[in-house]
Amino acid sequence: MTEQRRSDRRRKKPRKRLWLRISLFVILILVLGVGAFAFSVYSNAKQTVNEKIHEEISSIDSKVAKEKISEQKPLNILLLGVDKRPGDGGRSDAIMVLSLDPKNNKMNLISIPRDTRTLIVGKGYKDKINHAYAYGGVDMSVATVENLLNIELDYYVEMNMQGLTEMVDAVGGITVDNPLDWYDEGYYKEGYHYKKGEIHLNGPQAMGYVRMRHLDPNGDFGRTKRQRQVIQAIIDKGASIASVGKIDDMIDVLGDNMKTNMDFEDMKNLLFNYKDVRKNVNSYMMTGNGTKISGVYYLLVPDEEVAKVHDMLTK
Incomplete structure (x- = not known):
């Protein structure tokens, strides 16, 4: 069997966790950046x-978080991309920490590799850090x-x-420059030719666009670039006037797929008090040795790398 055919067979398997990395970031950006979300369909959104969507957990004191938002203090938000199946509690295949600093108008998005070996609190x-969700849900993931x-x-x-x-x-749908x-x-038994240049993608086609790696000469770096393209395309499309009529559909997607300890007032305050953090966005993935x-x-992350990420989230 040729290497091309082996690559083709591997690409038939959905790489769900790649999409998870994107979806969480998109939802937070929509909450932070799409004003129509809070006003045009206020009642339905609330x-x-x-x-x-709103669901409290014991490991986070939401009262303290609300005070931070009202005082416009820096916030750290855990983003979990979960693959849940019938009869299975699920596993967090994407783990990120999003830090928002309104004073300096900056935002850090830190990815924690799912195979990172650490103490499961x-x-x-x-x-593996992603096992925390399987063992104890969001609470154990937060503590870990x-x-x-x-x-x-x-x-x-x-x-x-x-x-x-x-x-x-x-x-x-979205448009990207391929x-x-x-x-x-x-991904859904539907072939697609990703032509070079500007192309329009629906949901399944966007999944294929971000999960391809083996045919990209830049490997993971190329795939990461395509992920950022899709994120930006969704933000631009969701925030455009042309999407006002689709806001109800977007809210329905959130209602069916998202859980958070933010309530509607928290989201409104984020919209107003933290809207400028998108001016300076820094993305980073923790590194280590397999x-x-x-x-x-397992991925073993050295202490100096952990300290570096800690400083990125707290300074």
């Missing part, structure tokens, strides 16, 4: 957020990330991976 032993990075988390946002494709479709030319046999322990792959 009801959806407070009745379907509540279990008392080390394991706080312990790893020595930070305090103010909010969490949990997003089911299905929300990404639905969000792209909800805004009426730097490569390739053919994907399709190894196998008892036959299981």
Whole structure:
């Protein structure tokens, strides 16, 4: 079998966690940046957020978080991309910390690799960090990330991976400038030719666009660039006047796929008090060394890397 065919077969398998990394960031940006969300359909948005999306957890004191928002203090938000299946509690295949600093108008988005080996708070032993969600849901994930990075988390946002494709479709599709030319046999049994240049993508096609890696000469770097393209395209499309009529659909997607301890008032305050943090966005992924322990792959993140990320989130 040729290397091309092997690559084609590998591309048939959905790489869900890649999409998860994108979906969480998109939702937070929409909350921060789309004014129409809070005004044009105020009643529907308030009801959806407070009745379907809002969910408190014991590991975060929301009263303290509300005080921080009202005083426009820096915030740390845990973003979890979760793949839930029937009969399965799910696993967080994407873990990020979003820091918002309104005083300096900057935002940091830190990705924590899912295979990072760390102490699972509540279990008392080390394991892959994404197992914390499987063991104890959002509460254990919050406690474990706080312990790893020595930070305090103010909010969490949990997003089911299905929300990404639905969000792209909800805004009426997106347009990107594709730097490569390739053919994907399709995520939903629908092939698509990704022509070089400007192309329009629906939800499933956007999934294929961000998950391709083996045909990209830049590997993960090229894939990451395409992820940023899709994020920006969704933000631009969602914030445009042309999407005002689609706001109800976007809210429905959030209601079906998102959980957070933010209530509607929190989101409104973020919209007004933290809107300028998007002026300076820094994205970073924690690095380490891969190894196998008892036959299981882990990423070992050195102390100096942890300290670097801690400083990025707190200074």
